[in-house]
Amino acid sequence: MSAKPKHDLLVKLLLIGDSGASPAPAAHRSAPRQPAPHTSPPFSRAACRRRRPPPPPPAARRAGVGKSCLLLRYADDSFQSSFITTIGIDFKIKTIELNGKRVKLQIWDTAGQERFRTITTAYYRGAMGILLVYDVTDADSFENVRNWMRQIDQHATEAVNKVLVGNKCDAEEELRQVSAAQGEELAQSYGIKFFETSAKTGKSVDAAFTEIASDIQARLAESGGGGGGGGGGVVNIDDAAKPAKKGCC
Ligand SMILES: Nc1nc2c(ncn2[C@@H]2O[C@H](COP(=O)(O)OP(=O)(O)OP(=O)(O)O)[C@@H](O)[C@H]2O)c(=O)[nH]1
Ligand SMILES: [Mg+2]
DSSP: OOOOOOOSEEEEEEEEEOOTTSOOSSSOOOOOOOOOOSSSOOOSHHHHHHHSOOOOOGGGSOOOOSHHHHHHHHHHSOOOOSOOOOOSEEEEEEEEEETTEEEEEEEEEEOOSGGGHHHHHTTTTTOSEEEEEEETTOHHHHHTHHHHHHHHHHHSOTTOEEEEEEEOTTSOGGGOOSOHHHHHHHHHHHTOEEEEOOTTTOTTHHHHHHHHHHHHHHHHHHTTSOOSGGGSSOOOGGGSOOOSSOOOO
16 A cells, blocks of 8 residues: 655635525525415315415526535546535545645535534534635525625634635526626625636636635745644644535535
8 A cells, every 4th residue: 555645734624505405504594485375275185286386497496506516526527417415524635736835635515404504513613714605596595605604703713714606607697696796796895715616617616726725825824834723723634523424426
């Protein structure tokens, strides 16, 4: 067996953002309500069936924002078109060369579903960088960015680096619900960098991961390269909890 390649720095990144499989974090979600029936309650199963709204067409159903697919694209350069929601948390490792140093990225892919929130938020504290992902074809996922930001404020360390990622930018123009300008503006309001990516085509995926890793590297160098809790320093992979279950992609 060959020896493991050496690295100069181990950086822990976290991917967060909505899952189509459930509502987003804490705050309200503008769940579409069915209008109340105008008539008195149904008296028969047939009447009930008639009033039940048809299921949304596949195109209208929400999918995840693409966290697992972004990770799959970045780490393995492939894409999965079917939606398999992540259960709990998963991770992949990728080692890159950054400014003359070998940087090992330990990238944690969280489940966007509310029911895994206790597991996933436990990983925020050790994160050195967070990629907050929304889907440019899903305005709700964009609106929820502020709720995810609140989660970061509550659970991550203050120094954590963040980037905002608008994924699925390959989508046809008529499917787009969030413009690049809106994404840019929101990122600016938080003072963080913004990328529009496509896990499908690979557009800007490398750039988003490389940029945040580079910013973390610079931050650590400035602060003496060392400790300072989860927001900085080297994370020992052996100390990290193992994923609950393998997830998507
Ligand atoms: N067109 C397009 N579809 C994408 C892209 N990225 C992901 N998808 C699709 O979006 C769906 C959801 O992707 P996932 O990566 O599983 O989403 P997720 O954010 O990990 O979702 P959870 O694990 O439930 O939180 C899948 O059907 C993907 O094929 C993209 O860049 N472009
Ligand atoms: Mg996933």
